[in-house]
Amino acid sequence: MSASITSKSRRAAIESRLRNTKPVNLPGYQGRLIWVWLALVVGQFGLIGRLFWLQVVEAPRLSKMAQSQRLLKLSPKVALHPIVDRNGNILAKDEPTFRLFAHPLMFKEDKAKIAEAVAPILKLSVDELSKLFSSGETGIPIVRDLDQKVAKQVRDLNLDGLELNQEWIRTYPQQDLMSGIVGYVDADHIGQSGLEYSFKSSLKAKPPSNWISEDGRGNLLPERFPMRPLNADELSMKLTLDSRLQWSARTALYKKLNQYKALRGSVIVMNVQDGSILALASEPSFKPAQYYKADPALFRNWAIADLYEPGSTFKPINVAIALEAGAIKPDTVVYDSGHISVGGWPIQNNDGSAHGAINITKVLEVSSNIGMVRIMEQVKRATYFEFLKKIGIGEITGTDLPFETAGSMKDKAQFIDYPIEAATNAFGQGFSVTPIQMAQLHAAIANGGLMVTPHVTQGLFDPSGKLVSKPNLIPTRRVFSEKTAASVRKMMDSVVQNGTGQPAKIPGYRLGGKTGTAQKAGGGSYRNARITSFVSLFPSEAPKYVVFAVVDEPKGDDAFGSTVAAPIVKAVLETLISVDGIPPSHPEELQKLTGTAPPKPAQ
Amino acid sequence: MPAAVQNKPRSKPTRGLANPSERSRQSQSGPSPTPLQLLRHGDPVRSPDKSPGLRLLVKLRQISTPIALIAVLGVLPLYAWSVSTQRSWGERYQNHEQLRQDVQRWLTETETRKHDITEQAELKPQGYVPQGPANSIFLPEMAPRPAHPPIPPARVQIKPDVNAPLAY
Numbered sequence: 001m002s003a004s005i006t007s008k009s010r011r012a013a014i015e016s017r018l019r020n021t022k023p024v025n026l027p028g029y030q031g032r033l034i035w036v037w038l039a040l041v042v043g044q045f046g047l048i049g050r051l052f053w054l055q056v057v058e059a060p061r062l063s064k065m066a067q068s069q070r071l072l073k074l075s076p077k078v079a080l081h082p083i084v085d086r087n088g089n090i091l092a093k094d095e096p097t098f099r100l101f102a103h104p105l106m107f108k109e110d111k112a113k114i115a116e117a118v119a120p121i122l123k124l125s126v127d128e129l130s131k132l133f134s135s136g137e138t139g140i141p142i143v144r145d146l147d148q149k150v151a152k153q154v155r156d157l158n159l160d161g162l163e164l165n166q167e168w169i170r171t172y173p174q175q176d177l178m179s180g181i182v183g184y185v186d187a188d189h190i191g192q193s194g195l196e197y198s199f200k201s202s203l204k205a206k207p208p209s210n211w212i213s214e215d216g217r218g219n220l221l222p223e224r225f226p227m228r229p230l231n232a233d234e235l236s237m238k239l240t241l242d243s244r245l246q247w248s249a250r251t252a253l254y255k256k257l258n259q260y261k262a263l264r265g266s267v268i269v270m271n272v273q274d275g276s277i278l279a280l281a282s283e284p285s286f287k288p289a290q291y292y293k294a295d296p297a298l299f300r301n302w303a304i305a306d307l308y309e310p311g312s313t314f315k316p317i318n319v320a321i322a323l324e325a326g327a328i329k330p331d332t333v334v335y336d337s338g339h340i341s342v343g344g345w346p347i348q349n350n351d352g353s354a355h356g357a358i359n360i361t362k363v364l365e366v367s368s369n370i371g372m373v374r375i376m377e378q379v380k381r382a383t384y385f386e387f388l389k390k391i392g393i394g395e396i397t398g399t400d401l402p403f404e405t406a407g408s409m410k411d412k413a414q415f416i417d418y419p420i421e422a423a424t425n426a427f428g429q430g431f432s433v434t435p436i437q438m439a440q441l442h443a444a445i446a447n448g449g450l451m452v453t454p455h456v457t458q459g460l461f462d463p464s465g466k467l468v469s470k471p472n473l474i475p476t477r478r479v480f481s482e483k484t485a486a487s488v489r490k491m492m493d494s495v496v497q498n499g500t501g502q503p504a505k506i507p508g509y510r511l512g513g514k515t516g517t518a519q520k521a522g523g524g525s526y527r528n529a530r531i532t533s534f535v536s537l538f539p540s541e542a543p544k545y546v547v548f549a550v551v552d553e554p555k556g557d558d559a560f561g562s563t564v565a566a567p568i569v570k571a572v573l574e575t576l577i578s579v580d581g582i583p584p585s586h587p588e589e590l591q592k593l594t595g596t597a598p599p600k601p602a603q
Numbered sequence: 604m605p606a607a608v609q610n611k612p613r614s615k616p617t618r619g620l621a622n623p624s625e626r627s628r629q630s631q632s633g634p635s636p637t638p639l640q641l642l643r644h645g646d647p648v649r650s651p652d653k654s655p656g657l658r659l660l661v662k663l664r665q666i667s668t669p670i671a672l673i674a675v676l677g678v679l680p681l682y683a684w685s686v687s688t689q690r691s692w693g694e695r696y697q698n699h700e701q702l703r704q705d706v707q708r709w710l711t712e713t714e715t716r717k718h719d720i721t722e723q724a725e726l727k728p729q730g731y732v733p734q735g736p737a738n739s740i741f742l743p744e745m746a747p748r749p750a751h752p753p754i755p756p757a758r759v760q761i762k763p764d765v766n767a768p769l770a771y
Contacts, residue, residue, distance in 0.1 A: 089717075090711065090714045093707075093710075095707075095708070095711060096704075148704065171711055173711055173715040173718055175718060214693070215690060217690075219693030219696075220692075220693045220696050220697070221689045221692070222689060222693075223689070247721060247725075248733070506736060509736065571733075574733070574735035574736060575733065575734070577735065577736045577739070578734040578735060578736070578739055581741070583741040583743065583744075584736060584741060587741070590736060590737065
């Protein structure tokens with residue numbers, strides 16, 4: 001009971017105390033409250049202001065900064081597209097290289113220590129490297145053309161103040177085999193000759209345009225990665241050339257150039273149906289990786305850039321003109337007296353002999369100059385001139401190779417007024433063409449009268465082998481009738497079977513051909529120096545190829561088209577037979593040669 | 604705590620008079636306000652009235668809190684997985700790029716070696732001879748197969764089985 005009373009009284013005391021307790025406002029209480037409120041409000045406005053500054057005013061700069069930290073563009077795979085032959089063999093290709101710069105200003109370690117670490121990787125002496133480091137404060141070029149392995153070793157050292165810049169080096173695995181066609185790029189990676197020059201804009205690869213994100217370690221992240229295949233832009237320029245045939249042409253040419261101590265030479269193998277060139281060897285040549293050591297004259301392929309008087313290899317073209325003009329028929333007979341005078345100028349056959357009354361085929365077989373003059377005398381000079389113009393004499397062929405030179409011929413008035421002009425033109429002198437134009441003209445005979453444009457590029461292809469772009473070529477046009485072309489082909493077959501072209505004969509096969517040995521003009525007159533050539537249409541039954549060889553200034557009394565150029569063409573044709581698997585049209589001849597029976601047709 | 608500390612019987616609540624001027628008017632004209640009574644021991648304590656909106660909010664809070672916890676716990680491994688996948692993708696991509704570079708380098712090296720071998724063979728033939736028609740075997744094209752006359756379909760005469768019952 002007493003406990004209950006005590007408890008009650010205590011409670012009453014507490015209640016009484018509470019009742020009397022009133023909140024007491026301490027002095028300055030409200031003022032402090034306002035200050036705190038103000039501080040909070042000001043702070044809040046400050047935060048809003050800062051947010052506005054970052055999100056609106058500074059947004060572009062900050063977003064750019066963030067992008068540069070997180071995003072990057074993929075490094076380009078190549079600067080220039082590779083060039084490959086018709087079988088995909090690489091002729092020119094970019095390889096990544098690195099250039100090392102030093103910025104001693106940013107070194108965090110002693111120069112000597114850095115030199116000691118880097119010198120063995122770069123295969124330089126420590127002293128040499130230390131000297132370089134002491135030569136400036138920043139941007140000191142140390143070494144260039146470092147390959148990827150060496151660059152990685154340098155990068156793995158993680159040294160501040162060393163900078164590796166990626167560059168490209170153009171490699172030419174075939175060295176000087178195709179340098180006359182492919183050309184070279186200079187130290188700035190810009191094409192200076194050949195296809196590298198003429199297709200420099202097409203060969204330029206587009207740098208990747210996509211921004212890719214990366215993590216802090218530098219690993220790429222998939223979130224922004226392009227959906228299309230990464231190698232979709234990796235194009236390659238495919239040529240019509242065949243490396244194996246080019247080897248054969250160059251080797252055969254090189255042997256003859258050495259044998260006859262000739263100045264230079266060229267071999268062209270052309271598909272007569274479309275003008276695609278399978279081989280174009282010109283000697284001497286240069287190594288594109290060491291272009292700076294070569295004679296600059298070699299950068300222009302003389303088969304395209306230099307003119308020469310074609311000589312007797314032009315006679316079949318003249319015969320075709322005369323046939324097309326209706327001035328002669330295939331069985332027309334002309335009289336070869338051995339030597340004649342035209343407009344007061346003496347003209348004679350190469351050997352000075354007279355062949356008497358001979359038909360057109362015989363004129364070509366014996367390569368009679370007088371016979372040709374007699375044939376072309378039957379064509380009106382104006383018609384003859386117009387025809388020469390029609391077949392492109394004095395013009396360029398329109399090939400895709402650079403630095404092509406247009407041929408030259410006399411003007412119309414001179415050609416018509418002076419009979420000697422037409423007479424000398426009759427046996428291939430008095431005007432000039434490029435070797436590639438001669439191949440083009442004979443292709444027109446071989447393919448039935450169509451003038452095709454010689455070219456070496458098929459176009460740019462994507463990795464799946466799809467053609468992306470191809471060069472614009474002059475469209476094919478007819479210059480001779482099929483009948484005329486067939487008649488001339490028959491005559492050219494006879495030249496190889498019975499005439500001056502016999503050294504080019506290949507057992508088991510039939511081919512048409514014509515030799516040429518022309519005096520070189522110089523200083524307003526003809527010199528003793530010669531240009532020998534041989535052209536072949538192969539195979540005779542349905543010509544697919546023209547093979548043309550020309551050798552400039554072979555030395556020796558036996559240096560003729562039949563002895564110098566015809567064997568080159570024969571060697572190239574033998575390779576062409578193997579490369580293309582062309583079966584013999586007369587297998588019994590091969591049987592006699594090898595002593596084996598030809599295989600019977602499979603059943 | 605005027606709402607919680609109440610006298611019994613409870614006086615009329617003055618909650619509705621929010622306006623001070625109204626309160627002052629009431630104090631001037633009406634009876635003086637009931638003084639606050641202290642809660643006595645054993646007095647029943649009534650919880651304040653809750654509006655339906657408040658109750659809904661409380662309920663939502665009770666539901667959303669565990670959901671938020673579960674979501675956070677669930678997202679963490681998902682996030683970790685996504686980060687790890689991306690990193691592993693990046694590493695594989697670098698590998699792939701390295702392999703591509705190797706392939707390109709080997710292609711160039713192969714071409715260079717092919718050239719060197721051919722050049723060597725030209726300089727020192729060592730018994731090799733260039734391929735030509737004289738040392739090639741030409742297999743003639745297979746003669747076209749004779750067109751077979753169409754095989755007449757086998758004539759099978761279907762005769763009714765005389766022994767078969769015609770009907771049951």
